[in-house]
Amino acid sequence: MKNQDRLSDEEIKVILRAADEILGQGGRTLLTRVTREKTVTVGIR
Numbered sequence: 001m002k003n004q005d006r007l008s009d010e011e012i013k014v015i016l017r018a019a020d021e022i023l024g025q026g027g028r029t030l031l032t033r034v035t036r037e038k039t040v041t042v043g044i045r
Contacts, residue, residue, distance in 0.1 A: 019031055019035075022034060
């Protein structure tokens with residue numbers, strides 16, 4: 001993985017905060033749906 005492809009520590013913190021919020025509101029099922037959709041959208045495997 002190229003260095004420019006990596007997330008910064010700050011970006012990782014933002015993602016984790018958002019995931020925590022999603023878990024709090026909708027649980028693991030909602031978090032799974034959101035991450036699956038985004039993974040397919042950006043082409044992450």
